[in-house]
Amino acid sequence: MFEILTVCTGNVCRSPFAEVVLAAELPGIGVASAGARALIDHPMEHDAARLARQYGISSEAVEAHRARWLTESHLSSPDLVLAMAREHRREVVELAPAKVRSAFTAREFARLAAYVPDAEARRIADAAGEVPRERLRALLASLAGLRSEVEPPLDPAEDDVIDPYRRGWESYELMATQLMPALGEVVRIARIAADRPS
Numbered sequence: 001m002f003e004i005l006t007v008c009t010g011n012v013c014r015s016p017f018a019e020v021v022l023a024a025e026l027p028g029i030g031v032a033s034a035g036a037r038a039l040i041d042h043p044m045e046h047d048a049a050r051l052a053r054q055y056g057i058s059s060e061a062v063e064a065h066r067a068r069w070l071t072e073s074h075l076s077s078p079d080l081v082l083a084m085a086r087e088h089r090r091e092v093v094e095l096a097p098a099k100v101r102s103a104f105t106a107r108e109f110a111r112l113a114a115y116v117p118d119a120e121a122r123r124i125a126d127a128a129g130e131v132p133r134e135r136l137r138a139l140l141a142s143l144a145g146l147r148s149e150v151e152p153p154l155d156p157a158e159d160d161v162i163d164p165y166r167r168g169w170e171s172y173e174l175m176a177t178q179l180m181p182a183l184g185e186v187v188r189i190a191r192i193a194a195d196r197p198s
Contacts, residue, residue: 001194002133003030004186005078006106007088011035011067013048013165014084014175018106018183020044020057020065025187029194032078034070036091042067045165047172055176075099079136082106082186084179085160101144102137108159110182112143113189115150121192136193143189 004022008015011034019033044052044065052062068074075081075096081103083089092103104112116124121139128138153159161178164171 001029002079002136002190003032003077004080004082004190005074006031006033006082006084007036007070007092008033008084008161009035009037009088009163010042010045010165011038011069012042012045013172014161014163014179016044016065016067017048017052017175018082018084018179020052020061021055021180021183022186022190023061024057025183026190026194029190032074033065034068034074036070036088038067038069040067040069047164047169048175051172051176055180070095072096078102079133080104080140080186080190082109085163086156102140104143105159106161106179106182106186109143109189110185111153111159112146112150113185115146116142116189118188118192121189122195125192125195132194136190139189139193 006015006018015033019031023031044062049062072095081092081099083092083105086105089103089105093100124138124142125135128134162171162174164175
């Protein structure tokens with residue numbers, strides 16, 4: 001099929017939350033996460049785990065997480081890299097320059113995907129053939145191309161997801177408010193990529 005990697009700083013809040021949500025919504029698609037400065041082998045932070053459970057993620061999936069430090073080797077196979085903030089995307093591209101067109105912040109992805117309705121996304125994917133990985137790559141290339149056509153947000157921070165680490169429950173709720181709509185767009189595009197043309 002294809003693979004998605006989510007990336008944040010410590011790999012205990014934002015990226016593992018995104019990972020378990022995407023894995024639940026996209027069975028059969030490989031989803032993993034890593035941190036640019038990971039708290040290696042730490043579990044998901046308590047409030048992030050609580051939030052994931054509130055969104056219907058199983059305790060088993062939440063408890064299985066262990067943080068890992070992002071390395072170049074983690075970037076060799078993912079077809080889509082979803083960074084939680086612009087700084088993480090920069091670090092991804094510095095480690096693996098070839099990912100420049102397939103690495104997005106989650107909110108940037110959603111902002112660009114909003115310009116590609118389902119019918120257009122299917123047309124782009126179908127033109128790439130039947131192989132899901134090639135279909136996704138075509139869609140990602142289209143989204144990357146929109147970077148030069150779509151006005152960026154007035155505040156560049158609008159492409160970032162807040163880091164809630166040690167900032168209280170309200171920060172975790174804000175994280176989810178920012179992240180869940182973006183993940184919904186990722187799921188929409190990924191499902192279209194995974195569908196074979198009729």
